[in-house]
Amino acid sequence: MPTPRFRLVALACAAALGFSACSSSAESSSAVSVNGDAIPVDAVEEELANIQGNERYRQSIEQGLAQQGLQMTVSGAGDGTFDSAFVARVLSLNVYYRLLEQEIEKRGLEVTEEDLDAIRPQAVNAVGGQDVFDAFPEDYRNELVRRQALTQELQQALGSGAGAEDARELFEENEDHFKGVCVSHIFASAEQRGLDGAEARIKDLAAQLEAGADFRQLATEESDDTAAAAQGGSLDCGGRGRFLPEFEEAAFELPVGEVSDPVQTSVGYHLILVEERRPLTFEEVRPQVEQELQRRQLMAFSELIDELSCEADVEVNPRYGSWMDGCDDPAVVGEVVPPEGPARSGAPAEEVPPGLTG
Structure with missing residues (x-):
């Protein structure tokens, strides 16, 4: 069963949120730093603006947050403000994305144009369909696709896929189970x-x-x-x-x-x-075998992200909150906690103006 930490990562990897490429220029103050890799405030503001400006996408996110029992919205109560708990959630996902990108670079993995073309429909579906996807700026759409492709590339590198040879091998190793x-x-x-x-x-x-x-x-x-x-x-x-x-x-x-x-x-x-x-013959149980392969692949991905997040040096701009390490408790998610504390059911969040500075 995936850990709560993995469920948070899975949300990111489904392209629910994606950040535009950001500069490490000293002119931009850092919102969060992951192993020395800084994400500037203006990149966070651009991300939030993209979400807030896409009404159908914003509504779907808020519905999802409500289903989780979190009293959290994208926008704050005042004009031009954002819910600070949602900003912390966005930063948390960005931390995990950056950890994925660092691991992908470390492994020397590469995403081709063919990979991007193949994964694009998944990125479109992840945000709610073509109309919702097209409402984002082009650069942001490309970033969503790229992150979806990078995530898939890393998952596939972690072990068996769900191909015919892998499925048959698992079947032969566990024939008594089938x-x-x-x-x-x-x-x-x-x-x-x-x-x-x-x-x-x-x-x-x-x-x-x-x-x-x-x-x-x-x-x-x-x-x-x-x-x-x-x-x-x-x-x-x-x-x-x-x-x-x-x-x-x-x-x-x-x-x-x-x-x-x-x-x-x-x-x-x-x-x-x-x-x-x-x-049962292999053909009779092939769907179940492939499902088991996918489960193992996701668990390997979960374990890797747990390991990377526990070893990571994460520094958060105090304006956004602080990093809460979940390493000692598998039921706790490593996340950015807003200044007023974790978002909980029934707990209203404060507001953060869009123009944050370090």
Whole structure:
């Protein structure tokens, strides 16, 4: 399970925020420094202006913050001000981005024009679609694409990808794990019948089976799962992770050839018949194998970012707050804390004027 620190990084790596390239000129005061690499105040102001000027994007960010239980907005209450907690969030993401860039440079990785072209649709989707993306200035759009590409480049460098050779190798190393069940079911849909109606329906069908009705015939003629009904109720064979949790638990415990009692899931009620248990072929479980590869890749990325952030020398302009190190507690996110303290649910944030100086 990704740590809270990684969830913060994942937000950045999804191109939710990206910073324009910044100068290290002594004429610009530093907003934050990461291992001696300074991000000047004017770069932060430009970033905030880009976000504030894109109404649909700003609204989507504020909705996301609200869903996290944070009383935080992009803009402050006064004209020309920004929420200081949001500014701290932006700086936190910038710290992580800069750590990624430093690691990419250290590893000698390179992003080609072909990489940028390939990743561009992901950057567009990450900000909410083409219209939202196009509302940003061209330089900022290019920066969003570049950061998306850099992040992907580093993730791919950390280990196995999800290609055919990697997936097959993982499958062969863990063949015992990929055992499955071949099942059929009769389904009563809660969406179509309501939960009580679905329960009554499945109990009636279970009684018919008990009285000697043919499972295959009932599955074909009476099941609400029309796709499976066309196959006599068959759902084919699958491993763990393919079925709904309650369905999976019953299917893997049920003896071959027996029909289950009614099983409730999030979509309704089922009568399950286990046809066979057997090792699954690579093609049958390939989606699950590729998903596991991606999970391992993300965990490796998470661990690297944890390590880099704990080792980093981060200095924050006191006007913005300070850096809170989360190294000693995996439940704590390394982040920039605004002068009034961390943003918490129900805690109003102060305002920061756009023209900050060191």
